[in-house]
Amino acid sequence: MSFEGTARYVATPELRLAVDAAIALQRPLLIKGEPGTGKTLLAEEVAAALDAPLITWHVKSTTRAQQGLYEYDAVSRLRDSQLGDPRVQDVANYIRPGKLWEAFVSERRAVLLIDEIDKADLEFPNDLLHELDRMAFDVYETGQTVRAAQRPIILITSNNEKELPDAFLRRCFFHYIAFPDADTLKAIVDVHFPDIDQALVRRALEAFFELREVPGLKKKPSTSELIDWLRLLMADRLSAEALADKDPARALPPLAGALIKNEQDQHLLERLAFLHRGKR
Template sequence: MTRQSFTSTATYIVAEDLSLAVNAAVTLEKPLLLKGEPGTGKTRLAEELAASLNAPLLRWQIKSTTKAQQGLYEYDAVSRLRDSQLGSDKVHDISNYIKPGKLWQAFTAEQRPVLLIDEIDKADIEFPNDLLHELDQMEFHVYETGEQIVAQQRPIVIITSNNEKELPDAFLRRCFFHYIKFPDADTLRDIVQVHYPDIQKQLLSTALEVFFDVRQMPNVKKKPSTSELIDWLKLLLAEKITPQQLQETKQKGGLMPLFGALLKNEQDVQLVEKLAFMARRRDGS
């Protein structure tokens, strides 16, 4: 197998430790389990990895109702019964009612794909255990047809989790794990420069100060993420907010302009307002 290397590109910034984790998982041929705050780019990483390898991306979005079997295949017995009642010749071939899932598609892809199993922690607690054999052995059995589906080549598997629930130890043993730390100010600058290369340095510096002030507030319920910072900066630029206006708001301790891009619930808005009020009283005394 040719060793792949994944690093930052002109359109995507990846930290060195994350780059090492991706390359290690590819080398070990193990699923890469990514954890981290929502908005830290876990899903985006799979998209960028596929693009950098010029490989197809197969995305399996996990929901609370998702079952592991759906990743293998689904048997549409209802359609077969209906066709049988209508006298269709299709009913004589049961494979007409077998719908391949994302794992089947990944195992039989002509080109080695990147398989993204997104937000695995949303599913039932047994979901990861139900995929142990398939992800480990890269094969499964189709009971209705008697077929054995074996991976032509091991797909690169990226699994993301927002840490909503613990994953089983047996599943974790089969993965290469990496926790995406929240970017520091220098890394965030690099990320912003990719999106807005012409942004004023002073505006960016002041915006980052405000952004980190909010993230470091005690008792904040939902810390703003990288993606929310990008959205906020887009609005600041669209509304032509100057660095001076932003700095003035910061000094007065009021709510930042267009705060709805950063604060996503009323508790956090009230918290910022309360802290701002207390700061103004302290400064006025």
């Protein structure tokens, strides 16, 4: 089983090797990288390439590890008992399977995405260690044990908002998706826009990388934002010549709202342009 990327996802050799290694070792693949570098999309493409079902667990700040296993709906059972519902005799009627349960019992080997694990509290990764090691967990209310019929391929994404525990990291194969170089980024653009004007691409990439190199930016524009920007440039039928003006006195490129996402960075670029005009 080997991941080669897909028609709509450009995977570097290092990333392909990381996916294959995690599958061979039967370890979760922990993916880090700047927001917008395709971490979440990777799971979708791995599932598509391997013809496997994709099960996605989006982690929030309030998410608990137990929710990935199952939840016992005691409130509904109490309400039904007050109404005389006969279902209350079987506690299994009030067990709600979580995403790990769903992946464990999948008829086909599934790809399980645990997305943005660093959003949860610090104990969340540790609370999953036993289940990820055993590929099984107990449902205490019913006395059953849920075991993985076949070990799912697990991808875990993190935006580095919190440090993950060492015990958790030891159980993962790690890969950092570095920001693409110009050639890789052009290949990504060509996948999304096969008929795009190449002169526009060249000018757009020049402007994009120049913007990323501005010192002091709070949020550098990402790959996904470049794709959005190019889509807007094409929709507005802006030509390469419209981007050719490299006058530093211009604060922002056309339709910069697709690239600049906070007022601090916008004000920074406007100040730099003002200072340049003052020197002329």
